[in-house]
Amino acid sequence: MKEVINEYNVVPLPVTMNEQPGRFYLNSDVPVVVNASQEVKNIASSLSTTVLDVAGIKLKPGGELHENVPTIVFDSIPGMEKEAYKLSVTPQQIKITASTPNGFYYGLQTLYQLLPVAIYSKERARNAEWSVPCVEIEDTPAFRYRGAMLDVCRHFASIDYIKKFIDVLAVHKMNTFHWHLTDDQGWRIEIKKYPKLTEIGSQRSETMVDYFYTHYPFKYDGKPHGGYYTQEEIKEVVAYAQSKYITVIPEIELPGHALAAIASYPELSCTPDSTYEVCKLWGVFDQVFCPTDTFFQFMEGVMDEVVELFPSSYIHIGGDEVHYGNQSWFTDPEIQNFIKEKKLVDEKGLEHYYLRRAADIVASKGKTMIGWDEIIDAGISPRKAVVMWWRHDRQHQLVKALENGYRVILTPRRPMYADFTQFGAHKVGRQWAGYNTIENLYNFPEPISHLMKGYENQVMGMQMSLWTERVADFKRLDFMVFPRLIALAEAA
Ligand code: ACM
Numbered sequence: 287m288k289e290v291i292n293e294y295n296v297v298p299l300p301v302t303m304n305e306q307p308g309r310f311y312l313n314s315d316v317p318v319v320v321n322a323s324q325e326v327k328n329i330a331s332s333l334s335t336t337v338l339d340v341a342g343i344k345l346k347p348g349g350e351l352h353e354n355v356p357t358i359v360f361d362s363i364p365g366m367e368k369e370a371y372k373l374s375v376t377p378q379q380i381k382i383t384a385s386t387p388n389g390f391y392y393g394l395q396t397l398y399q400l401l402p403v404a405i406y407s408k409e410r411a412r413n414a415e416w417s418v419p420c421v422e423i424e425d426t427p428a429f430r431y432r433g434a435m436l437d438v439c440r441h442f443a444s445i446d447y448i449k450k451f452i453d454v455l456a457v458h459k460m461n462t463f464h465w466h467l468t469d470d471q472g473w474r475i476e477i478k479k480y481p482k483l484t485e486i487g488s489q490r491s492e493t494m495v496d497y498f499y500t501h502y503p504f505k506y507d508g509k510p511h512g513g514y515y516t517q518e519e520i521k522e523v524v525a526y527a528q529s530k531y532i533t534v535i536p537e538i539e540l541p542g543h544a545l546a547a548i549a550s551y552p553e554l555s556c557t558p559d560s561t562y563e564v565c566k567l568w569g570v571f572d573q574v575f576c577p578t579d580t581f582f583q584f585m586e587g588v589m590d591e592v593v594e595l596f597p598s599s600y601i602h603i604g605g606d607e608v609h610y611g612n613q614s615w616f617t618d619p620e621i622q623n624f625i626k627e628k629k630l631v632d633e634k635g636l637e638h639y640y641l642r643r644a645a646d647i648v649a650s651k652g653k654t655m656i657g658w659d660e661i662i663d664a665g666i667s668p669r670k671a672v673v674m675w676w677r678h679d680r681q682h683q684l685v686k687a688l689e690n691g692y693r694v695i696l697t698p699r700r701p702m703y704a705d706f707t708q709f710g711a712h713k714v715g716r717q718w719a720g721y722n723t724i725e726n727l728y729n730f731p732e733p734i735s736h737l738m739k740g741y742e743n744q745v746m747g748m749q750m751s752l753w754t755e756r757v758a759d760f761k762r763l764d765f766m767v768f769p770r771l772i773a774l775a776e777a778a
Contacts, residue, residue, distance in 0.1 A: 292419030296399045298458060298776040306420035308377045310356060312337060313416075317346040317355065322362035325387040330360045333394055340405055341416045354378075360390055369461070370426035373397060375418050391531045392459050396423060399457075406457075431695055431747030432778040433462035433535075434771055439469035439546070440568070440754040442513030447760050448523055454768065456530035458775035463527055464602060464749060466537045467515075470545035470565035474514045475536065475595075479587045480551065487546035488514035490564040497568060497716075497756070506566060520595050528597070535656065536596050538588060539604030541575040541640050548573055554581050556618055568755040570607045577624065577640050585647055593651045600672060601651075603644050606658035608637050638664035645670045656695070659683045668692045672746065676702075681737055688741040697749040698734075701726030702774070704752040704766045715766060716756055727773035750774045 294305055320330045334345045351357055359381040366372075366385035371393035374381045382393035400418045404411030434455055436443060443451075452463055467475045473487030489512035495505040515523070527534045548555045549562040556576035565571060575581045592601060615621050615633045630636050641657065641664040648655040649670050656672045662683055668691035675684045678698030687694050696702070701722040707715035708723060715721075731738070731748065738745050750771050757763050 292421075294400065294419060294421060296396055296423075297772060298778075300396065300423045300425035302422075302424045304422040306376070306422065308420040309417040310375050310377055310380050310420065311417045312341065312343050312345070314344050315346070315355065316343075316358060317349040317352075318358045318360070319349055319351055320360040322360050322390065323387070326360055326362060326390045329387060329390050329394055330358075333358070333397070336398075336405065337416070340407055340409070340411050341414065342410055343416060362390075367426045369430075369459075370424075371396070373421070373423040373425075375400070375420045375422075377420065380418060388461075388531050392425065395457055395459060396425065427459065427778065429745070429747030429778045431462055431749070432460045432775065433464050433695065433697075433747065433749035434460060434767070434774075435464035435466055435537075435697070435749055435751035437466040437469070437751075437753045438474050438513075439466060439472040441758050442472065442474065442511070443754075443760070443763070444513075445515065445519050445523060447763070449526055451767075452523070452527050452530060452532055454771070455532055458772055460771075460775055460778070461531060462533050462535060462747075462749070464535045464537060464751070465523075466539075466602075466753075468537070468539045468546065469543045470571055471568075472512065472514075472564060473546040473550065475520065475538075475592070476514060476516045477588050477591050478517070479591065480584065482550040483547060484514040485550070487550040487564060488512045490546075490566055492566050494567050504567065517591070517595060524596060533598045533600075534596060535598045535600050535602055536592055537602035537604060537656075538592060540585065540644060541577070541581075541637065542570070542606065542608040543604060544575045545571055545573055548575070551584070554584060556615065556621065570609050572609050574608055574610060577621070577636060577643075582643060582647070585644065589647055589651055593653055599653055600656050601648050601653045602656040602674070603641075603648060604658060605641050605644075605661040605664075606676070608660065610637075634663075640664075642666050659687065662687045662690065662692065674749070676751070678702075681734065684734070685737055688738060688744055691744070693744050693746050695746050695749055696731055696734075697751045701730055702748065702750050704750050704770055705754070705756055708766075708770065714756075714762065722770065724770050724773045727770050728777055730774070730777050748774060748778050 318330050320327045337343050337345055356378050361383045363383055364385055368386050369388045371384040371389040373393045373396050382390055384390045398405050402414040404414040471490055473483045477483050491510055492506045492508050493511055495507055524534050545565040549564045552558050554575050555573055625636050630639050641661050645655045645666045656674055659673050659675045662673055673687040673692045674695045674697055676697050678700040705716050706719050707717050707721040710721055752767055757766055
């Protein structure tokens, strides 16, 4: 029987990984040689810092390559893909090769995974053997967008939890954090021009227990819930993510899912004389932003601050689940006049006008809008919008988006919604919605790849999305997100 000496616990599995006999031993005679930019030198010194903190080994900074001295080398070469790297480990040398800091960062993540798991501890680890199994790895991602969404509106998440979430994304070479910051049940981002958004909109008086019709009449928990991020905290998270080569994409929802904003500023609704409260129920509601100049000025003001906080070239503006069934869009003479004036045919036409104008506002700030797949029908130029496909049961919407030239991010509810249960028998999660197994994620997007044939360049990538109606604490959050998110990292 072949003797197994080395273990290779690398997740996601590299494109090629040739296991070799022997190991490289870390010790204080090992120099770190960097033939690359200052940014890569910083990545290399983060390795030295980690090894010093955790292993107590002081690698030698800088210096030249010496024959017969085991060395760690970061070597920049031109021409590799943006996020690609090579990692070669022999008893004499650890060498990471890449063309960009992103590639070096990922090479380093793989190196960490090959070290004892104690490398991830926050303090000095005893009893670990600081060596790396020999290997030849070449790696590049299958998709340029590898994301995870977290809804912090239904339940708030602390900055510490967000950073931990980002840590786990980075370890698994995910590159995008989609931060769902506004919804009916809470507005979570400080906007200095509109202070009531957080003074009023970030707090709800109580929350429904379970889901619609689990109890009838509905039950409420009687406990206030709230929280928001200051602009300083948001900058801190964005910088933290950036240091791990993760882009943060904010989502500011419109025109639906707007009750927290409308509770703060009722003039943003079509019935400005009504009073509203931050929503205590889960679901989809008829009170949406009214398409008035007041609203579009508001959106401009919000976007002006958002684009300053988020360097991402994309801003998500929602666009899903716009219900206006019971409300005044159908009866309000002003709105009906507006529809006629703009030759919009009907209320649907008004929704689409809205989305086109939102896309223009985002474009005027030098950014590209992302919207949920409802936006496909709005007639927005594909140069100005990216479609996030979520309705797995409407495959024709995915096909239409691709045929119409849109770039697409795949986050179909099945299998990409992490709030769905993981097993048929589970009680934790949205059981009514079906369940998303870890196998479904590993296998994605194979079951729908035929729909994307010929349009592969427009498919930016995939994302797991976690809505938190039924996920109220971090332990449950961890349970719902991991390890399915890591299975997605494997697929992406
Ligand atoms: C969504 O789940 N409404 C995008």
